[in-house]
Amino acid sequence: MARFSPLEWPVFRQFSSPDRFGRGDSVVSRKTREIVPRTSSADRVVQSVCPYCAVGCGQKVFVKDERVVQIEGDPDSPISRGRLCPKGSASEQLVNSASRQTEILYRAPYAAEWQKLSLSTAIDMIAERFLEARKKWWQDHDEHGRPVRRTMGIAALGGATLDNEENYLIKKLFTAAGAIQIENQARI
Structure with a gap:
């Protein structure tokens, strides 16, 4: 020394x-x-949107060797003008966390252990259960004989981390399937 x-x-x-x-x-x-700043060693900068709430703050994601090294507010964003809240500023930890779940896990009824599933298997399971619930609880007419064409076996709760367009499409999907219990976290 x-x-x-x-x-x-x-x-x-x-x-x-x-x-x-x-x-x-x-x-x-x-x-x-x-x-030196971490951003100076980045290979590229990707524009993104913060995943935490429905505000949609713009982010600049700095990538080095295909790994996120820093996330900052995007000054070109008309929504946030370069600012991020504490959660948005810490979203790099969401991406690089050692405890981040990257596989689909399923625990069967009464099972003690989780098992890994492929994406196609998980999607097929969800689709089968969705269609089964729709069919089982379908109502063509109410108790007064009026046409209702709905299912009481499916409900949807949208999240505030989705933007307006995604929530709009989810609402249309569930309405087309006959669901009437459709709500959003942002309204509750």
Whole structure:
């Protein structure tokens, strides 16, 4: 370890340089000068939208070696104008977390263990259950004989992390399937 010299004190550098008020280079340490931002080493920058709420703040995602290294607010976004809330600022941790689930897990009724499923198997299971519930609880007419053409076996709860277009499509899908219990987290 190098010996400390009083000549490296900021106050000495301040009075021995033109920076008399200590507002410039005289108060910057060598360690601070050597620091470089994570964004400077990025291979590319990708524009994205924050996944946390329905506001839709713009993000700049800095990628190096196909890995996200930093996420910042996008100053070109008309919604957030470069600002992010604390959750949006920490969304890099959402992407790079060691505990992030990347496989589809399924626990059968009364089973004690989870099993891994392929995406096609999981989608097929969901579709089969959706159609079965629709068919089982379908009502053509109510108790007064009026046509209702609905199912009481399917309900939908949309999330606020989806944007308006996604929620619109989900609403149309469930309405077309005959569901009438359709709600959204943003309204509750």
